[in-house]
Amino acid sequence: MFKRFMRAMEALEALMGIIQPVQCQESIPVQDSVGRVLSVDIVSAVDLPEFNRAAMDGYAVRSSDARGASTTNPVYLHLDENCTQVRTGMVVPDNFDAVVMLEETFLRGNQVEVMGEVHPFRNVSRIGEDIAVGDLIFKEGHKIRPPDIALLAALGIKEASVYTRPNIAIIPTGGELVAIAARSLLPGEAYEINGLMARLYAEKWGSLATVHDIVPDDPELIRKAVVSNLDADMIILIGGTSVGEKDYAPKVLMELGDLLVHGVRIQPGKPTAFGRVQGKPVVCLPGYPVAALSDLYLFVRPALKKLAHLDDAVPKTTARLARKIASKPGYLGIVRVKIEGEMAIPIMTSGAGILSSVARADGFVIVPEELEGIEAGEMVEVTTIE
């Protein structure tokens, strides 16, 4: 029997309640930090620019010398004495305070004809104008993007303190399973693909993941596998999550720790379980790949993102439903759809057994528990399968 059938949102809250963002930090080269999360505030130790910098090609001048200059009434300045040529990005020497644009000058011998006046610091980026010593550049928790790395590099920062990536241990279970590419299948066997899928998503969502050897349907061996992976930040146990005779995963959780959720009102994905062993969250995913995929998106993704200090934004689009979709009332329905132009075309399938329906799907529509389905022509939000 299932512990108690929970609504999906209730199950998610139970899971999120036992997830603590990782606290380990590491120092890594700034260039390698794309997508990582800062574990400390970054405060600038330098001014940017570090000198008064020309913002235009032209001549550095004393603005007072060029007062009143115009095309009809130019001012003449002696080159290298009362002005000096500068290019964009170059130092404006200390005795000058502005740059006259090249277009507003004419060089006659060693005299520069200035045809426009300039205010103090016109066309000059002043010391510390962009960033001053002591400025807070990024707060702890900031996810590092390429331009952020460029900025850190500009400030001369070589290493960044970031949170370590969460370590996820994935344990596939099932006596009928054979490791991918290990050998040909005998009748009744299948390749173990859920562990691979979970690993690829865990990596995509900011974690490090290892897939344990396949564990047969033996409660003692499943128990051992869980216990030996308690150094991970989260364990994903796949298969054996239902209420059959050989569905040991929830029982093992109950023995080793707390079984918080067993059975969720979601279709596919009913035989889902969450628990905690010695403080570590354990997520039990059904062995049916399509159900495992729904669970990965609905439950594992937010959990992994929280572990990794990452926002949980997931790409979504809106589309018009091409055909009515039916859904079991009281259950959150996860319906795979194909996007064609502005239409979402539901993909009809017999079950959650394999992934051929996902191959054709661009995303899924979530049908709330209180609905029996959604009518053709309605606008729906489609979560992209990325």
Added chain:
Amino acid sequence: MFKRFMRAMEALEALMGIIQPVQCQESIPVQDSVGRVLSVDIVSAVDLPEFNRAAMDGYAVRSSDARGASTTNPVYLHLDENCTQVRTGMVVPDNFDAVVMLEETFLRGNQVEVMGEVHPFRNVSRIGEDIAVGDLIFKEGHKIRPPDIALLAALGIKEASVYTRPNIAIIPTGGELVAIAARSLLPGEAYEINGLMARLYAEKWGSLATVHDIVPDDPELIRKAVVSNLDADMIILIGGTSVGEKDYAPKVLMELGDLLVHGVRIQPGKPTAFGRVQGKPVVCLPGYPVAALSDLYLFVRPALKKLAHLDDAVPKTTARLARKIASKPGYLGIVRVKIEGEMAIPIMTSGAGILSSVARADGFVIVPEELEGIEAGEMVEVTTIE
């Protein structure tokens, strides 16, 4: 002088017109193919399931034997003679055609009491039901996702033919530039950060990229650097793109091949140039980092995605503008904004010189050429800086 000031859309079309998707293919392990693009159709060589597979725990039976069975009128079948126990995923032997759910049976000695009737193939996934030999699984051009890899692995496919990643050569130019972390800066110098930023984005957007050593402002050396990188699929030349005395990039393009675009009505990003040398696209980005970033998003991103056979979906959100933004009429305005709740707060800056404004920005709003700005309170589309 700029060649001819082009509108951003016209410039983009000129660039896209010289981009050809890469045609090289490589065979890689399926497990390593996330995000890669299939270069061939994938057709299944096997049936899935490869056998009639139990979809429930229970007993495999001949459906004709259980005809009329009910709770009040059960049918008794001899175990291992007229029925056999199966678990989900197991083979349904050839002499049986349906599975009675465990819940609808009761085992009395070697007799199974069947309390419900079953139609032929009830609770059975039939051979080839999900995928049959010869079925088209994925078309050429499909971007591979984790569940796709799981499906390919389930079919016993170990290698995938994919397009090679485009090779991008990035050439930073500028006499004032110093390689990151090479040494401390002298007055007037700056670290070369645009090449790094361009490389990180090129990698994020599906390419392989190498950053060439910094090339000083010398037309002969710039020419050499371009020529020596014509084995790349695209060259990104950074700096020296304006109309100053030492802005050699457009001149070099004109000498070596065709200069298609020089000067774009976009702010920041005016000194942008595109050309072609021996059939290879060359993109010249301004040396101002914020302008380089705008160009990366507006021009380089779609070009790289096209090279890599990838869709050019970029994350966007909508938000309400917290303050009026001004924009130069006739120019496409790229305005950095911070997102707070449902509001987009414009970030006021003096120029495109450095990236501190980007550090505070979550994205940018694009103001069309025909507008002088956008009023506070308007809903705007924000392109996420990812």
